Amino acid sequence: MVKKKMIAMLLAGGQGSRLGVLTADMAKPAVSFGGKYRIIDFPLSNCVNSGVDTVGVLTQYRPLQLNAHIGIGIPWDLDKRVGGVSILPPYEKTGDTGFYSGTANAIYQNLEFIERYNPDYVLILSGDHIYKMDYEEMLAYHQRMGADVTLASMPVPWEEASRFGVVITDEDKRITAFQEKPKEPKSNLASMGIYIFNWKLLHDALVTLKDVPGCDFGKHVIPYCFEQNKKLYTYEFTGYWKDVGTLSSYWQANMELVDLVPEFNLYEEFWKIYTETNTMTPEYMAPTAKAERAIICGGSEIFGTVSHSVIGSNVQIGEGSVIEDSIIMEGVRIGKNVRMKKAIVADNTVIGDGTVIGEGEYAPSHLDTRVYNSELATIAANSRIPGGVSIGLNTAISGATEESDYPNGRLEDGGYIIKAGEKA
Amino acid sequence: MKALGIILAGGNNKRLKELSRRRAIAAMPVAGSFRAIDFVLSNMSHSGIGTVAVITQYSSRSLNEHLNSSKWWDFGRKQGGMYLLNPTITPESNDWYRGTADAIAQNLDFLYKRHEPYVVIAPGDGIYKMDYNDVMDFHSAHDADITVVCKDMPANTDVSRFGVVRTDESGRITDWEEKPIATDYRTISTGIYVIRRRLLISLMEQCVEMDWTDFVRDVIMRQKNVKNIMAYRMNSYWTNISTIPAYYAANMDFLKPEVRRHFFYDDPQVQTKVDDYAPAKYNPGANVTNSLIANGVILNGEVDSSIIFRKAYVGNGCRIHNSILFADSYISDNVVLENCIVESGVNIPEGAEYRGIPDNIRIIAE
Numbered sequence: 001m002v003k004k005k006m007i008a009m010l011l012a013g014g015q016g017s018r019l020g021v022l023t024a025d026m027a028k029p030a031v032s033f034g035g036k037y038r039i040i041d042f043p044l045s046n047c048v049n050s051g052v053d054t055v056g057v058l059t060q061y062r063p064l065q066l067n068a069h070i071g072i073g074i075p076w077d078l079d080k081r082v083g084g085v086s087i088l089p090p091y092e093k094t095g096d097t098g099f100y101s102g103t104a105n106a107i108y109q110n111l112e113f114i115e116r117y118n119p120d121y122v123l124i125l126s127g128d129h130i131y132k133m134d135y136e137e138m139l140a141y142h143q144r145m146g147a148d149v150t151l152a153s154m155p156v157p158w159e160e161a162s163r164f165g166v167v168i169t170d171e172d173k174r175i176t177a178f179q180e181k182p183k184e185p186k187s188n189l190a191s192m193g194i195y196i197f198n199w200k201l202l203h204d205a206l207v208t209l210k211d212v213p214g215c216d217f218g219k220h221v222i223p224y225c226f227e228q229n230k231k232l233y234t235y236e237f238t239g240y241w242k243d244v245g246t247l248s249s250y251w252q253a254n255m256e257l258v259d260l261v262p263e264f265n266l267y268e269e270f271w272k273i274y275t276e277t278n279t280m281t282p283e284y285m286a287p288t289a290k291a292e293r294a295i296i297c298g299g300s301e302i303f304g305t306v307s308h309s310v311i312g313s314n315v316q317i318g319e320g321s322v323i324e325d326s327i328i329m330e331g332v333r334i335g336k337n338v339r340m341k342k343a344i345v346a347d348n349t350v351i352g353d354g355t356v357i358g359e360g361e362y363a364p365s366h367l368d369t370r371v372y373n374s375e376l377a378t379i380a381a382n383s384r385i386p387g388g389v390s391i392g393l394n395t396a397i398s399g400a401t402e403e404s405d406y407p408n409g410r411l412e413d414g415g416y417i418i419k420a421g422e423k424a
Numbered sequence: 425m426k427a428l429g430i431i432l433a434g435g436n437n438k439r440l441k442e443l444s445r446r447r448a449i450a451a452m453p454v455a456g457s458f459r460a461i462d463f464v465l466s467n468m469s470h471s472g473i474g475t476v477a478v479i480t481q482y483s484s485r486s487l488n489e490h491l492n493s494s495k496w497w498d499f500g501r502k503q504g505g506m507y508l509l510n511p512t513i514t515p516e517s518n519d520w521y522r523g524t525a526d527a528i529a530q531n532l533d534f535l536y537k538r539h540e541p542y543v544v545i546a547p548g549d550g551i552y553k554m555d556y557n558d559v560m561d562f563h564s565a566h567d568a569d570i571t572v573v574c575k576d577m578p579a580n581t582d583v584s585r586f587g588v589v590r591t592d593e594s595g596r597i598t599d600w601e602e603k604p605i606a607t608d609y610r611t612i613s614t615g616i617y618v619i620r621r622r623l624l625i626s627l628m629e630q631c632v633e634m635d636w637t638d639f640v641r642d643v644i645m646r647q648k649n650v651k652n653i654m655a656y657r658m659n660s661y662w663t664n665i666s667t668i669p670a671y672y673a674a675n676m677d678f679l680k681p682e683v684r685r686h687f688f689y690d691d692p693q694v695q696t697k698v699d700d701y702a703p704a705k706y707n708p709g710a711n712v713t714n715s716l717i718a719n720g721v722i723l724n725g726e727v728d729s730s731i732i733f734r735k736a737y738v739g740n741g742c743r744i745h746n747s748i749l750f751a752d753s754y755i756s757d758n759v760v761l762e763n764c765i766v767e768s769g770v771n772i773p774e775g776a777e778y779r780g781i782p783d784n785i786r787i788i789a790e
Binding site: 034035036074075258260266267272273274275277278280281282283284285286287288289290291292293294295296297298299301306311 | 455456457458495679684687688693694695696698700701702703704705706707708709710711712713714715716717718719720722727731732
């Protein structure tokens with residue numbers, strides 16, 4: 001009988017609506033990060049590097065990009081005879097249309113998948129954080145403490161604690177209380193959304209709670225384990241861990257990679273991050289090119305100036321263009337004499353000659369102030385921006401835009417253009 | 425499956441000097457992220473060839489490491505796939521491969537067991553893109569016994585390191601000079617052959633019987649008056665890398681937009697083993713122009729008209745011009761390099777200056 005000590009279930013079905021137009025076409029774990037990576041590469045690589053060779057990836061929101069990226073798991077050596085990576089989309093069953101209604105419900109709907117591997121422990125991960133973590137070490141801790149559930153947490157500044165679920169512990173790190181986004185936090189230990197469960201307990205909890213609407217780990221499963229007087233411990237993590245759930249935190253985390261010695265180092269041999277790529281070529285820097293404080297990925301051809309920016313694979317930047325403080329994702333084509341500052345341009349977008357992006361003054365967003373509340377101009381994947389227009393601060397663009405979409409050649413600060421249908 | 429492939433990757437070449445000390449020519453790094461053998465492997469894969477035998481012998485460790493999985497070129501198949509044919513001691517033979525024909529003849533078993541009608545034989549060090557189906561079509565249209573892929577070189581090219589052919593008006597090869605010191609002819613053999621498998625088997629059996637060992641000398645040249653040996657002329661980019669100047673020039677060719685377009689962007693793209701290095705990083709002080717930069721490179725200084733392979737490091741205040749830095753080379757601060765090739769893993773100490781000249785590229789191997 002197949003037996004795995006611990007298997008991982010990676011929750012990758014969420015939209016990540018606070019990334020605005022970046023997740024218009026793809027789930028948040030599929031959004032690119034650091035030029036050549038996608039967010040899901042970090043937990044997937046952590047699994048492989050930790051010796052976890054069986055991973056179920058739960059997808060739901062717009063999974064095409066994610067499916068194409070993961071494939072059969074070759075980049076992570078997860079193409080295995082027994083185990084490896086399995087994509088687990090919601091499915092129809094008798095008397096139920098079956099979408100995943102919550103994080104725990106998604107796992108409940110895949111109990112059969114877990115049972116095939118007969119594990120002792122199940123690791124629950126989410127696909128939206130940037131970090132390197134040894135789950136094997138966390139498991140050793142879990143076993144040492146004789147825990148039923150171990151929940152990874154890390155200290156955050158007190159003023160930010162109310163954004164997270166926080167855990168309150170005794171001196172042995174056993175959890176005594178749990179607060180979900182508390183107004184007055186009693187602890188600054190934030191839950192990272194990473195759990196190790198003894199499989200039997202998780203199984204019982206999910207079956208008992210199966211009729212709870214929107215069954216969720218933080219809201220239902222963890223409180224249930226408390227009620228059952230189970231031993232819940234927290235594993236304190238002190239390494240680099242970034243939530244990239246908002247546009248400004250996403251931008252900030254990318255920009256930290258270009259620091260002289262980045263806190264999150266991708267250049268070490270140890271604990272590599274793996275990703276799917278079809279780009280095998282080097283990048284070409286033209287005689288007119290200039291790049292400083294930047295990372296640039298293979299296949300790109302740079303004729304302009306790049307400063308303090310992250311440039312993805314197969315990007316073209318034309319002569320005379322100046323790109324500053326920006327994130328340019330895979331396959332973007334930027335014409336000549338484009339000026340760009342503080343922009344996020346998603347995959348395969350085309351920008352015409354002479355366009356200016358990110359000049360103006362901050363104004364509140366007309367689209368959604370919850371999502372767009374920084375100076376960033378955000379441009380969705382597969383968009384088209386005509387030449388010669390000017391785009392202000394705190395703006396959003398999605399779709400194939402024409403000159404006529406820009407009154408007087410300008411998208412005002414805080415403005416947006418969302419066009420459905422035709423893509424560049 | 426119309427053809428199987430045989431790649432001759434066993435050769436050493438003293439004209440590559442120190443660079444071939446550690447590796448077979450087929451494993452020479454090319455264009456920032458490739459190895460020479462990637463070109464022929466990709467060509468075979470893209471031509472629908474499903475079974476490839478790679479014949480290795482000289483310094484094969486680095487080549488074997490590169491070929492550690494056949495999946496990068498889509499040869500990880502249940503049917504066919506990639507076979508590495510190293511020399512092996514058998515009850516019949518305890519020889520190394522004594523030549524190109526001997527290398528194939530020692531693997532006659534492999535040819536007996538296959539069922540493909542044609543064999544494409546190609547060296548592991550050609551830099552080109554080709555659909556071998558075009559050559560096979562030409563081969564059958566001309567009722568050829570052996571088709572040799574040839575290239576007309578521009579006037580004033582030194583062809584003394586090639587096989588030089590003479591053809592009649594039908595394209596049949598009537599004369600062949602192997603590495604002539606001087607000749608009037610400009611049509612050279614690229615070392616790529618198409619031949620029916622059954623004919624190859626009988627020619628190889630003859631080689632075994634007669635103790636002949638070289639494919640050009642003992643097969644092509646001996647058979648040319650009996651067999652219909654045709655020249656297929658290729659017009660697209662082709663070069664080989666068998667000397668230092670040719671190797672250097674082939675790399676520098678990739679700084680030309682038309683060469684990059686041909687190999688990097690036009691479909692089908694050349695495949696190679698995937699590395700997992702972070703994107704190249706340009707720190708303050710970096711000033712990189714007219715250069716190819718691979719993954720994992722960290723740049724702090726000035727680089728112009730150079731090829732930088734993966735994971736190389738260039739320190740502050742460096743000036744690297746017209747040079748090639750192999751993988752994992754480490755260039756400390758304030759180093760000046762002009763017209764140099766730096767071997768992989770070499771650490772150049774702070775402030776060092778090395779200058780070659782365009783006609784005599786300097787090799788820094790330790």
